[in-house]
Amino acid sequence: MPSKGQCDLKIRQKYPLFVETGSCFDATNSKHIKVRPGGHEALPKKPLDVSAFSFSKKTGRKTPDQFIRRGTGPGGTLRPSKKYETPPEFPDEYVAPPCRVLTDKNNNSRPVNKKLDFQAFLERPNPPNTEFRRFYERGDLPVQIEHGGVHNRIAWKVAIEKLDFHHYLPIFFDGLREIEMPYAFLSEQGVYDMMQVGSSKVVPVIPQLIIPIKTALNTRDRSVIAKVLKVLQALVKCDHEQNLVGQALVPYYRQILPVLNIFIRKNDNLGDVIDYGQQKRSNLGGLIMETLEAFETHGGQDAFINIKYFVPVYESVIIN
Numbered sequence: 001m002p003s004k005g006q007c008d009l010k011i012r013q014k015y016p017l018f019v020e021t022g023s024c025f026d027a028t029n030s031k032h033i034k035v036r037p038g039g040h041e042a043l044p045k046k047p048l049d050v051s052a053f054s055f056s057k058k059t060g061r062k063t064p065d066q067f068i069r070r071g072t073g074p075g076g077t078l079r080p081s082k083k084y085e086t087p088p089e090f091p092d093e094y095v096a097p098p099c100r101v102l103t104d105k106n107n108n109s110r111p112v113n114k115k116l117d118f119q120a121f122l123e124r125p126n127p128p129n130t131e132f133r134r135f136y137e138r139g140d141l142p143v144q145i146e147h148g149g150v151h152n153r154i155a156w157k158v159a160i161e162k163l164d165f166h167h168y169l170p171i172f173f174d175g176l177r178e179i180e181m182p183y184a185f186l187s188e189q190g191v192y193d194m195m196q197v198g199s200s201k202v203v204p205v206i207p208q209l210i211i212p213i214k215t216a217l218n219t220r221d222r223s224v225i226a227k228v229l230k231v232l233q234a235l236v237k238c239d240h241e242q243n244l245v246g247q248a249l250v251p252y253y254r255q256i257l258p259v260l261n262i263f264i265r266k267n268d269n270l271g272d273v274i275d276y277g278q279q280k281r282s283n284l285g286g287l288i289m290e291t292l293e294a295f296e297t298h299g300g301q302d303a304f305i306n307i308k309y310f311v312p313v314y315e316s317v318i319i320n
Contacts, residue, residue: 020032028133030133033128033129037124038214038216040124043124121263123220123221124221130177130178131174132178132186143155143190153189154186165198165202166205169208172194174187176191176216177228179223179224192234202235202238202239210256213255214255216228222282226284229287232291232295236295237294243300246294246295246299246300250302250303253306261310261311263288264289264313264314268283292311296316296317296318
């Protein structure tokens with residue numbers, strides 16, 4: 001038994017992910033947020049290669065320590081360079097010069113290469129200034145969390161059939177890029193509930209959903225992209241095989257598919273190891289292929305040619 005003055009309850013303090021969030025009693029202070037969600041202005045910039053745009057070549061004055069010595073260099077031949085100087089096989093696996101040297105048991109030293117990602121794969125800013133967060137903190141959304149024994153659910157204060165989908169559905173889609181609770185759970189589950197109950201009201205709202213989807217994908221956050229991909233798969237299937245939603249998305253592939261083309265090779269190469277977390281569906285490359293197949297299956301006759309234009313490595317699952 002716990003002694004007097006002690007308690008057997010474990011109280012864990014919840015730390016907010018963003019400074020602007022504050023406590024559970026405060027509204028998010030988004031007045032001073034100037035960064036654009038999904039913007040590339042804050043990314044580190046690489047030096048400009050002059051030879052890539054002209055016949056000029058930038059050279060530097062070499063010191064005596066950098067002169068070519070006997071036994072080094074190609075010697076006027078086409079002999080390949082050293083292993084760590086070869087160009088990368090894939091564009092997302094940039095091999096930098098060796099940063100450290102390891103020595104094995106036989107005193108053989110070998111350089112250790114460090115892999116660096118290009119800017120296309122880096123995460124972009126994702127500030128906590130979504131419309132969903134603003135409306136929820138203001139009390140304008142008819143939702144609240146219903147804490148269950150196993151899974152939490154959303155308790156809707158108004159019947160979903162009576163909601164104005166033109167107003168509420170884009171707000172919930174804008175909250176898909178949230179990574180902080182309870183906003184992330186409420187927005188994601190709210191989207192699924194609205195698509196399940198009011199599937200006939202989704203098609204007229206498709207043009208208003210493109211900007212929130214594009215903004216969430218442009219954050220390049222792996223967890224956010226995986227969440228959006230699962231929502232897109234449910235979106236094209238929500239009208240019960242009528243394929244109206246899938247066909248309505250075809251003109252907007254230009255805004256959705258470029259990010260999918262960047263991450264389509266991001267598969268988990270586990271070899272012969274068992275992936276026990278497969279049920280979580282967190283493998284980005286597999287999710288992208290499932291999403292593209294759903295787009296082609298439910299997008300009509302023009303879906304494949306448009307997918308092929310933006311994702312050249314995609315092969316049809318319908319056309320033999």
